[in-house]
Amino acid sequence: MSQDNGEVRKMMIILSKATLENVYAAFVLANGARMEGIEAELFFTFFGLEAVHKKKLEHLHVATVGNPAMHMPTMLGGLPGMEALATHMMKKEMERIDMPDVHEFLDILKASGVKLWACKLAMDMFHYKREDLYDDMDGVLTVGDFYKQGTGAGTHMLFV
Amino acid sequence: MEKTIANTVLKVNEEGYLTDFSQWNQEVGSAIAQEANIGMTARHWEVIAYLQREFKNEVPLSIRRIGKSGVVDIKEFYQLFPMAPLKTASKIAGIPKPVSCI
Numbered sequence: 094m095s096q097d098n099g100e101v102r103k104m105m106i107i108l109s110k111a112t113l114e115n116v117y118a119a120f121v122l123a124n125g126a127r128m129e130g131i132e133a134e135l136f137f138t139f140f141g142l143e144a145v146h147k148k149k150l151e152h153l154h155v156a157t158v159g160n161p162a163m164h165m166p167t168m169l170g171g172l173p174g175m176e177a178l179a180t181h182m183m184k185k186e187m188e189r190i191d192m193p194d195v196h197e198f199l200d201i202l203k204a205s206g207v208k209l210w211a212c213k214l215a216m217d218m219f220h221y222k223r224e225d226l227y228d229d230m231d232g233v234l235t236v237g238d239f240y241k242q243g244t245g246a247g248t249h250m251l252f253v
Numbered sequence: 254m255e256k257t258i259a260n261t262v263l264k265v266n267e268e269g270y271l272t273d274f275s276q277w278n279q280e281v282g283s284a285i286a287q288e289a290n291i292g293m294t295a296r297h298w299e300v301i302a303y304l305q306r307e308f309k310n311e312v313p314l315s316i317r318r319i320g321k322s323g324v325v326d327i328k329e330f331y332q333l334f335p336m337a338p339l340k341t342a343s344k345i346a347g348i349p350k351p352v353s354c355i
Contacts, residue, residue, distance in 0.1 A: 125354050130336035192355060193317055204327035
């Protein structure tokens with residue numbers, strides 16, 4: 094029956110940040126799982142909720158401060174316009190490699206069968222309502238509900 | 254590697270993808286589909302024909318492109334080929350395994 098042979102069957106991915114690089118990492122991992130026939134569910138918590146907030150999801154930025162891989166002095170990364178510039182450059186590169194924008198990516202995930210959950214606690218904290226979020230969310234869950242979703246052999250959890 | 258599919262000896266790689274598209278025909282495709290537990294319908298073949306056209310035009314395949322193809326949307330694509338649709342469909346189509354992550 095459902096014997097665990099080490100095979101990955103389901104990815105439960107928790108997205109807690111709204112910087113573009115983290116959002117894309119979580120989305121690519123979820124989509125990549127589906128492409129391999131692995132189930133995938135995304136849990137949006139804390140700042141990660143911005144990735145599914147209708148008014149905010151088109152305006153996510155790359156982090157230029159505290160990110161050593163940007164290869165620029167931290168002081169420079171903090172200058173006005175730096176984040177916008179880095180974001181602009183990253184979006185251009187992503188278009189080149191056929192990477193969808195955040196909204197289109199959510200549509201792709203949904204069509205691919207990825208479940209999208211919003212964290213109840215974070216919703217309460219930021220005073221977000223269900224209608225503030227992407228229309229095709231699967232619902233609002235507590236942490237306990239989310240863990241329950243991950244029941245079964247071969248489930249892995251990832252925190253982004 | 255060689256493998257006998259539909260009573261024909263075919264050149265395949267270690268994952269079972271045909272390495273010589275000229276050896277493909279619908280019978281071969283059906284046999285590969287059967288191994289993947291997919292019962293082919295006219296709709297499946299339409300999608301397979303689309304993938305083969307893209308391959309001949311040297312367009313790299315991705316889920317996003319499939320969605321924009323006008324031939325099939327992503328949801329239906331997953332319904333037609335439920336487990337790993339892009340890989341499974343490519344294998345049935347006799348074309349190389351797609352390398353895209355999106």
